[in-house]
Amino acid sequence: MRPEETLQSLYAAFARLDAAAMAACYVDDAMFDDEVFSLHGRREVAGMWTMLCEAARAQGDGWRLVVEGVQARDGVGRAHWQAWYRFGDTGRPVHNCAEASFTFASDGRIARHRDRFAFWRWSRQALGLPGVLLGWSPMLRDKVRVQAAANLRRHLARTSGDALARAARG
Template sequence: MKSKEVVIAFYEAMKARDYKTMASLYTINAVFSDPVFPSLSGFEAGKMWEMLLKSAKDMSVEYKVLDHGKESARVRWTALYTFSKTGRKVRNEVVSTFEILDGQIMTQRDRFNFGAWSRQALGFLPWLLGFTGITRKKVQESAERSLNDFIRGKN
């Protein structure tokens, strides 16, 4: 598959809540990062998508491929969902950059405004504390713990 076909397959699978297809698109030594999960392996990224898609019952996704080359792609996507830990509605706008090799994702770097996300997902006070970095660190620690529990079947 070409890079554009890979990212289209990835986001169409996300829209269909097909985490198995999403996971299959990562190489075994892939790397994923975003403001909440700063460093995941391909296996962990697949499990993260499974956990997120299973917990966000009302998630909808729209995306647009911004550009693509032989082994790269950049996608802007928006997810609308209810954050399961607080019950708050979130609209997260993300730009993802991909490095693709032999039809699979080697790296995926998702960028979004953590402050805007945290205000929607967590409320005003955590958002305010986010300027000190406390909120981001706590969110990352909680997300890592949740993912590890999910992988071990403790959720």
């Protein structure tokens, strides 16, 4: 697959909250980094997308994704995306805007993915008053990162257990 096709597949899957199709766009040793997560390996990246897609579906309607400026050539790519959703922990509406950058493996899948977004803007929407008052501070950013990492660890443990249970049932 060509890198631009990979990005088109990634964002089409994201729009329909299809984490499995998103995971297929990454190499096994992929790296993902944004203002909240710093992940290594497709297992962690896929786990994050699965967790986020499940949370968006659980919040009901309101999920929407718009992607613009998808470009890929010479082993690198970029895109701009906007998502509208309700933040799972608070139920507050969020409109997040991100700039994504990518590097690709020789087979066209994603090796590195970096999303950049304005954390303070996001935290004001997602967290309300704490985000307004402390969203600019490294303390709140670190707290959010620690909580997100713990949520992902629990999610991965639960889904690994689910996979083992399915395998045991045959």
